[in-house]
Amino acid sequence: MARAIVLRLLTMQARTRRELSDALRRRNVPEEVAESVLDRMAEVGLVNDAQFADAWVESRQQRRQLSRTGLRRELQRKGVERELIEDAVGRVSGEDEQEAARALAEKKLRSVRGLDPQVQRRRIAGALARRGFSGEVIGSVLRELPFGAEDDDSAEAFS
Template sequence: MSKREKLRITKIESQKRNPRRVSLYLDGRFAMGIDLQVAQDMGLRQGLELSQSQLQKVTSAAEKSKAKSFALDFIGYRARSVWEVAERLKKRGHSQNVIDQVIRELRQSDLLDDVQFAAQWAQSRVATKPLGERLLRRELKLKGISNEIVEKTVAETFGQVSQKELAANLLKIRRKRYLALDEKKAKQRMAAFLLRRGFPREVVWEVVEQALHKGKED
């Protein structure tokens, strides 16, 4: 490649909104924004000439840095699954190669772990808004969790917590809603509610019968 085919860095300027990023100008024109640390690591400076292959490396590094910065902010709000991060980066227009690199680095740093994510999700859901294994299984799959991890998480979660107890507690909270109903309608509504919460049918009918029996005693 001849010297004429190279592009000269004519200015590197700090960005006003984000001092950790700089604007890179090539031959007097704005070319891209790039993380300051990346620019320093790549030895970018005013007057440096870049070949097309060098420019491609800078462009790729800039995209990866931007994608990783977003991903770190994204997982900073709450734990995320690998699929959630990858999908969000894809929607932002990042290439699959960059997405794969970012995901790999986050996993290596233990910032992304589907096993931990699934366990935390299950614990949170059981504690704050009790649900049965069927609904938990569906929610985890919607987060892109593999079948193997889903089944392991469901088994461990309900090996420690009784679905029957969870369902019974839910009905206790909602008990007043059914007091004015006749037995048949109350039974139907209680069962429908627990089934929507993902509890197995055998658990649902047992808990509903117990709730109705207790209601008669009261």
């Protein structure tokens, strides 16, 4: 039964060992049985938190434009060990992070186009901050966006 549960969950999407362990616990699978099944799945390569973390970082950083901080938070919630998180997130360069922030800001800019430039800046800065980008990255991205020349100084507040 435990093996079938794990395989069904892994068929839908990759998962961490803790996510699978939690799912088995919710289905009242005895802990010894769950550990045995998860150990076997790890042996055959179906459960690998290091590979999961690497794939998660690549996917989320590109598709959802998350910062290194945001990626760390998500992986921690999924139960990935701190060392594996740092290895995976460490592969994201400052340039990659800047590019993700820029892509998110440009996307957000399209949705706030008709608003006052000050409001546009605030909303974009808020969106970037919620994704975990630093003030330095936010300020840099805001300075690159075409808001209009009349209030370029407001980007300085985020650097």
